Amino acid sequence: xxxxxxxxxxxxxxxxxxxAITALQNVSFDVREGEFLSLVGPSGCGKTxxxxxxxxxxxxxxxxxxxxxxxxxxxxxxxxxxxxARLLPWLTVSGNIEFVLELRGMGRSERKERAIALLxxxxxxxxxxxYAHELSGGMQQRIxxxxxxxxxxxxxxxDEPFAALDAMTREVLRRELYEMWSRRKMTIVFVTHDxxxxxxxxxxxxxxxxxxxxxxxxxxxxxxxxxxxxxxRTYPQFAQYRSHIWQxxxxxxxxxxxxxxxxxxxxKDDL
Amino acid sequence: xxxxxxxxxxAPAPIARRRPVALGPAAIxxxxxxxxxxxxxxxxxxxxxxxxxxxxxxxxxxxQSIKLWSDGTMLKALGESVTVIALxxxxxxxxGILLGVLLGGNRLLSRVFDPxxxxxxxxxxxxxxxxxxxxxxxYTEAKxxxxxxxxxxxxxxxxxxxxxxxxxxxxxxxxxxxxKRAMLFWRIMVPDALxxxxxxxxxxxxxxxxxxxxxxxxxxxxxxxxxxxxxGNRFQMDRYFAVVIVLMALGTALTALLRYAERxxxxxxxxxxxxx
Ligand SMILES: Nc1ncnc2c1ncn2[C@@H]1O[C@H](COP(=O)(O)OP(=O)(O)OP(=O)(O)O)[C@@H](O)[C@H]1O
Ligand SMILES: [Mg+2]
Numbered sequence: 001x002x003x004x005x006x007x008x009x010x011x012x013x014x015x016x017x018x019x020a021i022t023a024l025q026n027v028s029f030d031v032r033e034g035e036f037l038s039l040v041g042p043s044g045c046g047k048t049x050x051x052x053x054x055x056x057x058x059x060x061x062x063x064x065x066x067x068x069x070x071x072x073x074x075x076x077x078x079x080x081x082x083x084x085a086r087l088l089p090w091l092t093v094s095g096n097i098e099f100v101l102e103l104r105g106m107g108r109s110e111r112k113e114r115a116i117a118l119l120x121x122x123x124x125x126x127x128x129x130x131y132a133h134e135l136s137g138g139m140q141q142r143i144x145x146x147x148x149x150x151x152x153x154x155x156x157x158x159d160e161p162f163a164a165l166d167a168m169t170r171e172v173l174r175r176e177l178y179e180m181w182s183r184r185k186m187t188i189v190f191v192t193h194d195x196x197x198x199x200x201x202x203x204x205x206x207x208x209x210x211x212x213x214x215x216x217x218x219x220x221x222x223x224x225x226x227x228x229x230x231x232x233r234t235y236p237q238f239a240q241y242r243s244h245i246w247q248x249x250x251x252x253x254x255x256x257x258x259x260x261x262x263x264x265x266x267x268k269d270d271l
Numbered sequence: 272x273x274x275x276x277x278x279x280x281x282a283p284a285p286i287a288r289r290r291p292v293a294l295g296p297a298a299i300x301x302x303x304x305x306x307x308x309x310x311x312x313x314x315x316x317x318x319x320x321x322x323x324x325x326x327x328x329x330x331x332x333x334x335q336s337i338k339l340w341s342d343g344t345m346l347k348a349l350g351e352s353v354t355v356i357a358l359x360x361x362x363x364x365x366x367g368i369l370l371g372v373l374l375g376g377n378r379l380l381s382r383v384f385d386p387x388x389x390x391x392x393x394x395x396x397x398x399x400x401x402x403x404x405x406x407x408x409x410y411t412e413a414k415x416x417x418x419x420x421x422x423x424x425x426x427x428x429x430x431x432x433x434x435x436x437x438x439x440x441x442x443x444x445x446x447x448x449x450x451k452r453a454m455l456f457w458r459i460m461v462p463d464a465l466x467x468x469x470x471x472x473x474x475x476x477x478x479x480x481x482x483x484x485x486x487x488x489x490x491x492x493x494x495x496x497x498x499x500x501x502x503g504n505r506f507q508m509d510r511y512f513a514v515v516i517v518l519m520a521l522g523t524a525l526t527a528l529l530r531y532a533e534r535x536x537x538x539x540x541x542x543x544x545x546x547x
Contacts, residue, residue: 074448100448103450
């Protein structure tokens, strides 16, 4: 663990609307190469903003970020999977994958071949010529994943990729993702607000708290491998991690944010 | 007893009432033919009641149609009108899309020119006809300018709006995968604006037809508009109706053509927007 981190954030601060909203305040953490790290926290704590910062889609106001040893810049070394698949609706499934391969500078004939191979990898080879709207949400999300893998990224950034799916599809895709990660050992930064999902998948969980977005704590997860040999929820450690994180989130809520919101919902003159 | 009867009648009623919704294409066609017959009968009735100045006999309209088509008058007029519509629409489509892409893609340009575009768009196309006559005369080229001027703005505005409102999530996706500005613009924003561009074109085509007839009525009389004015001035209502029928067919054909193009280009749009 002495090796240099692949992503490192030091006292990162990001504001919006000329400083009116502080989305991130003094956020610091590292991601090791090959690590599966999850960012967990309630809505509005800056998870998406953090991914954008790491990808180089937005600039920060203060602090330092290094992705792959340099100032982050969008490109094929970093690939993003979004909550909705964000497929280009006017392109076929294979066209969508070819699009990002073209951005990588791959030749036309090679692109097609590789797109088909990747669709095979996510089990959707037969849908190469379909349009996005002809597929189910789970299939679309698989294609979003295939597209990200297509560019052979060093780091995979995933923003609540399974949040919009039904419980069964989510369960299957989680396992597939974990097994893919185990084989390839790529670095994954995974955003979720599902505690179970974070524990199931991660080696490290960075807990965030909102308004402004800050790091609340970092939890290392150690579960028996291979994790999905049995339902990991049955491990006693799982319950311990879960109650620990649950408690921290209760504490966050107790810091007043929630009560304040409720109080604001009842105007004084009505009482 | 009467109650029982009521029940037996009431039960199948919902099914019977539903059936017309699932009418086949042949039945629809039959109904449409019935409407046409009703219109023809109505014309005969109005003709009998109020005289041929108010409503010509459909048979006379048919006679005039045959005459106008066989002596080449109608074909010549149709050719003149189609030339003005087609060239006017073509120029407005090309320039409207180009300018729209420019304004939609460049925030500075769009902010500077927005009030001017809106002012010109809000002015009725007919208001410019006197100026166009002074500048370009009364003949075909001037009429094309009238049509161009009228159809330009809806196309321009729809194109610009489509591009300016391109789906931000898709643009961000492109950026995340390393697409540069030109790529984002031509490969994501412009295709995403295609539905909006096409609806601008459809409005522009409809306006082109209207603009052509107005130009032909108010400038040097020519084409179908010219025939319309000549027949109307001489109270030859049978002749007048023969021309109106051709105009109807022309407008319908144009709209159908654009709908076809829209469907061809926008196959991916079916059912879209239901998901995310
Ligand atoms: N482009 C923006 N302009 C203004 N404010 C923004 C922008 N992006 C994010 N914010 C604000 O920054 C804060 C963090 O937003 P962010 O989207 O990162 O949260 P999140 O943790 O991803 O939430 P969720 O779980 O709901 O996706 C929010 O208060 C949000 O309103
Ligand atoms: Mg988010």
